[in-house]
Amino acid sequence: MSTVSEVAAAPSALALAHFEASLAFETDCWDVHHALSTGQRDFVLLDVRGSEKYAAGHVPGALDLAHGKIIGSKMAAYPAGTLFVVYCAGPHCNGAARAAIRLARLGRPVKVMPGGITGWLDEGFALEKAAAASPAMS
Template identity: 70%
Template sequence: MTTMIPPAPPADAAAHFAALLAYETDCWDVHHALTTGTADFVLLDVRSPEDYAAGHVPGAVNLPHGRIVERNLAQWPAGTEFVVYCAGPHCNGADKAALRLARLGRPVRKMIGGVTGWLDEGFTLQAT
């Protein structure tokens, strides 16, 4: 019941939600950036090559989270922002990828919902 615990003070809530948005983005925002040509990030599908080939977000690059090492990131300048996604909310592959990227000093956000969220929004996947 929401009345049992009072809401956080507005300043605390603002800090919390601002921080949350610094770590995550959603499928709609990614789709909008990709379709309007305003994407200022590299979208990484961090699932297996087989899952990627079966269907991925158009424009995404496949780099499984276990292969995120400096050598495999060398093609992108150091300040490049990455947005990572995996299968969906039941999968922690995007979290593992984001952690690896952050530990390598790369700016990163997670696309919440992953493939499941993408499809829930009515967007289509591309097979290769």
């Protein structure tokens, strides 16, 4: 018996519930890219890594808002039902989870884009560069 099968897989009904629920918490780079490139942008994309990293390269259309700066007064500019999608550097970074926690505590709908910049680049998508933070969120 391998270490893969040493622990039995979950029953199908439990696996279905788990994987269906996971999509309520995250979206992937491909889906974000598709929405942005087809004009179906029904969310606000936040780069939560910090202004220097944002300026060096970010997902096109993302706003610069470090996870530690997500506060009620900044989020008040958006209608209550606005969906936020957050990302950070990649799977080795927990900044997106920290941002999602802050947004959820503020009662805001939020999804994480796992993979972050690393995943975006792995998909072959280009980054945008900026000289400074986005004026709307800094």
